[in-house]
Amino acid sequence: MDASEKNDVQVLLEQTVEQLNGLESGFSREISSLNELKDRFLTGRFHLAVxxxxxxxxxxLLNALLGQAVLPTAVVPLTAIPTFIQAGQEFSAKVLFEDKKPPAEYTASDSNKLVDFLLKYVAETNNPANQLNVRQVEVYHPAEILRNGVVLIDTPGIGSTYKHNTEATLNFLPQCDAAMFLVSADPPITEVEIEFLKQVRRKIPKLFFILNKVDYLNEQEKEEILSFVKKVISEQVGVEKETDIFCVSARLGLQARENNNSGLWNNSGLDKVETYLIDFLANKKTEALRQAVRKKAADILTDVLMQVHLSVKSLQMPLEDLEKRLKIFGEKLAELERSKLSEMDILEGDKKRTHEFLEEHSEQLRQKSRTYLKGVAEETFSKLEPEQLNEDTIENSLAEAIPGFFEHEMGKSTEIFQDKMRQVLGPHRERLNKLIGSIRQTAAELFDIPYQQVQTVQDFEVEKRPYWVSHQWARSFQRIPRGMFDKLLPSGFRKSQLTKRAMEQINELVTQNVENLRWAVYQNIDKSFIRFRSELQGRFEQTLIATRGAIDAALKKRKEHSEQITGELIRLDSARITLEEIKEAFISKNQRRST
Ligand SMILES: Nc1nc2c(ncn2[C@@H]2O[C@H](COP(=O)(O)OP(=O)(O)OP(=O)(O)O)[C@@H](O)[C@H]2O)c(=O)[nH]1
Ligand SMILES: [Mg+2]
Incomplete structure (x- = not known):
């Protein structure tokens, strides 16, 4: 898609708004939807993770693409919190917290200080297991590559000893639109990476492969490693054999950008990655968004045109005829209103049933967690000598196991409930579409105007904001019922006392953590139902305005100012013709309008 085509959609949206502003029928809702569409089209977010x-x-690698060292790097496992990098006029960073704590912000042009600022929050060493309760880290940067609305995401590496980092990244995958998958030479590719890649492929629609650190290798070694990696990912993961793997040295790339050395930049291999990404982001991403916007705008116009059509007809028709038809329409609407109410009742019932399902799910999870944590405690018991055993050793082993286990369960539960909500709300949405369709159809038939069904573009409805949540899991024993004289007890008795107390503590930890998880899911369920309910109400009312509202308004005009009707009819009909043309232009794929 070239710039003129991108412009095209924007121009069409602006023309539509101009036309609607010229009509007196109060299209303010449609105008704000169209402006919102334009806004989303121009800023269209796209999540590209590394x-x-x-x-x-x-x-x-991300630093090299940005042109300077902004993100902290190190020789030890470092990044612990996903960092979202997006376009900004100036350099800045913002850290949001889970609790009520106000965001920590950084604005200054010195990139070294920005690295120091980020280190405090995103590094495992400074914020172990996310003790600071960081919800999200956002960096704003003026780099060229960010101009197209892409959000680059630096993620915690998988497979390190920090299990919760792996789990957090896994849970985050469904929110990525595309990803760069990085491997390097030493070792070429590991079992852990293969397993990870399998999951990534299932969840992310578009992947690029990059072999980093090629500065360590001579030409022959590079070729050997490249063919080895290709063989492994095609045989074990099912990636197509022909898939390109970019060979780069991120370190040289960063040096090149910092020293403005274009020869070195080309040698680093990153020139090709950059060109590819810019091209991909400009075409594929904008194209998908453009299609969705065109479709959505055409749907809005269908609604508007129906309203304009109805107004024209109502103004032309003999008054008596108009009143008769309006009465029939009113009766039909009362019937549809009843269907809407019973739909609301079913929705309420479905909400209750979904909550019950959550209660069952939580109970199963409590049992599963108890079994798992008891297993962890027993393993610790069996590994240690009786004199090494105390509450602290058991507490430490549980504290290590808990975040990974519950992050994973959180991710699984989220997916289960997302599926559940799709299952539950899908039929409601279908019935809602039918209901709205029958209001329109009735009006169209009664007033003899063309009828067109509107299909909502569902995927695009979901507003996309980068979001990542690191949950806080209870990991330490609540009360400390340490037996003061434990050391003096015979070892068999001491062990049984300790086991008893450990099991009590495990029950307590399970209750707390499952409750955290249950509460988060409960709120998501409620939010989805509330959102759907207001969508149902909103679309129903909007359709009433577009049909009955238009006829009522025409009737009123007929009775009050019959002398102005001819002028109004001419204006409406000319707007109708222009809007039909614009709608055609939105629908026809390769249409280029000259303005
Ligand atoms: N020789 C060489 N070293 C590199 C290259 N890219 C990165 N490194 C080094 O590899 C180490 C790790 O780099 P990071 O960028 O922190 O790696 P990461 O994948 O973000 O690590 P985590 O955040 O812990 O997952 C650092 O010491 C880098 O300097 C490269 O192209 N060549
Ligand atoms: Mg990192």
């Missing part, structure tokens, strides 16, 4: 095992050079 994924890979720890220490493959993910943060360094």
């Amino acid at each position: 994924l890979g095992q720890f220490k493959r050079g993910k943060s360094t």
